[in-house]
Amino acid sequence: MIRLRALCPESETGLVDKVLDVLANEPGAAHVVRLSGVMVDPPGDVVEADIARESVDGVLEALRGFDCGQRGGIVLETLDTVVSDAADRAEEAAPGEGVDAVVWDELLARTGQGSRLSVTFVVMLTIACLLAAVGVVTNSPVTVVGAMVLGPEFGPLAALAVAAVRWDGPKARSAGVALGAGFAIAVAVTALAAAGAEAIALIPEDVLTNLSGVAFIYQVGPFSLVVALLAGVAGMVALIAGESTGVLVGVFISVTTVPAAGFAAVAAVIGDWGRALSSLLQLAVNVAGVVLAGLVVLVLVRHSRQRRGLPDSLPAGRRDR
Known part of the structure; x- marks a missing residue:
């Protein structure tokens, strides 16, 4: 799986809610976490989620649709080991096989x-x-x-x-x-x-x-x-x-x-x-x-x-x- 971290400055009104909506509607996403007020410069929230590799490109396309990368920031991190039933269910729900998925940004x-x-x-x-x-x-x-x-x-x-x-x-x-x-x-x-x-x-x-x-x-x-x-x-x-x-x-x-x-x-x-x-x-x-x-x-x-x-x-x- 790949961990996605979305940086949402508080000055960008509604950005964090849009990110959460995308992740809520993505069956390949698990462990969605909102860290309120943890950003220092600029002040804001961070949203994290573990996403099945084959779903990452679709999530990035959705986030790019409202300029999440420009208005805030997006960080991807490959996870070697995830022990979680929720993560297993997310990988099963995601289309295709993770090993065959292409993440263009990566x-x-x-x-x-x-x-x-x-x-x-x-x-x-x-x-x-x-x-x-x-x-x-x-x-x-x-x-x-x-x-x-x-x-x-x-x-x-x-x-x-x-x-x-x-x-x-x-x-x-x-x-x-x-x-x-x-x-x-x-x-x-x-x-x-x-x-x-x-x-x-x-x-x-x-x-x-x-x-x-x-x-x-x-x-x-x-x-x-x-x-x-x-x-x-x-x-x-x-x-x-x-x-x-x-x-x-x-x-x-x-x-x-x-x-x-x-x-x-x-x-x-x-x-x-x-x-x-x-x-x-x-x-x-x-x-x-x-x-x-x-x-x-x-x-x-x-x-x-x-x-x-x-x-x-x-x-x-x-x-x-």
Whole structure:
């Protein structure tokens, strides 16, 4: 279930009563509580309720109908464990299955957090590329897999898919800048590090002749796209369902983005431009595959909800704040 907290300033006359009416008419809501006078700045009331996941989007649509978010505020919090007969009855009364429900505001928040160019994003992506380069030089698949897990690039990739389905230009630009600038910086730093290692003879001249363990990084084929598509579907489904990072780790390991960037940097420094370009192609194929798969999943989800007459509460083009 998801806990909803509606903030109702006393200056917004009638807001708290409207919120209570929405929750009273929602069969998927339980444990409705009104906390009178607990808000400090501005003064007002707080209304809380535990809502079945599949009912959250409908409740948000109703609250958005009278600008609850603008006049006051709305906070959502995922509840891992709720021991309550009332909560069980609410989940049974709500249409569909909670694991299949999409909460657009939650999805936008989760993808929005990782779609911006930040120091943390660049540092993590750079370290992942450096690890991938070490994996290439040492022919170590384990190190390459570690780089895959560490890479933070799935956030902007998922954000691009969400932005496309919502026609959200600012979000798409933010995610695109994060990916473009992030990979450019990571590859440049990795290339400088590789050049420094080569200068002090840490990289043997025949480093790219024995690649039995990591050849998959630059070898582009039909299965490169297949794996990227499958990983994109799994990743987006996990985000929609609010799954833990355990599922996403499997997605990270499946996608050859960071390793391809790291391999391209090493190959360019060594002067093997054929493999460098092949690695960049692998990177492009994986990026396109993940975004396309995520977009298809979201389109199918929206179509399914519209066919079943369920609300699609988030207006197109809304930007995550």
